[in-house]
Amino acid sequence: MRLLLLALVLFFALPSCKKSSTEDTLNYEEILRDGKWKMKAFTYKVVSPLITSDSVVDVLKDRDSCYLDDYITFNANYKGTQYTGGRKCNGELDELPFDWYLKDNKKTLVINNGQYTFGNWSKTAGPNKGTEYIEAKITKMSEKTMTLTYEVNNWQNINLFPAKDSSYFVDYSLIFTQIFEK
DSSP, X not given: OHHHHHHHHHXXXXXXXXXXXXXXXXXXXXXXXXXXXXXXXXXXXXXXXXXXXXXXXETGGGSOGGGTTOEEEEOGGGEEEEEOOSSOOTTOOSEEEEEEEEETTTTEEXXXXXXXXXXXXXXXXXXXXXXXXXXXXXXXXXXXXXXXXXXXXXXXXXXXXXXXXXXXXXXXXXXXXXXXXX
């Protein structure tokens, strides 16, 4: 009888055990702090009522090659730094500090003062002139790679009918995706 009762308990108890995914067991803070992160991909998409196409712009494609070897580190005390790689552009600083932390159960990376690393990292990244504060969703994280996605809302005053001298404010968003690798 005891064996039957034990068998029934195990039968109903074991299926309720949930195995956590590998991503759930990762310590994002440790992964961020361990190593140098280099940007491997950076795109944005413009979302606006005036734009009907669904095009994605590759920011790195038109970027000066001297920026492509830059890397970032996430340090203790939630400080981070963007470093110039081996090829330095004219006027490029050796390092740029930023602040960071994780929120939303470690699924969102918050960056402050990261306007040269995040947001407008390119002369061609649309009308956005740089973003100092970003809340980026961590859409993928592993020991060697991280994908961030975030949206920046903007507006622009445009003149749709120059002959009538009438201008309108147009709301639009830039949806950025950045992939970093160690």
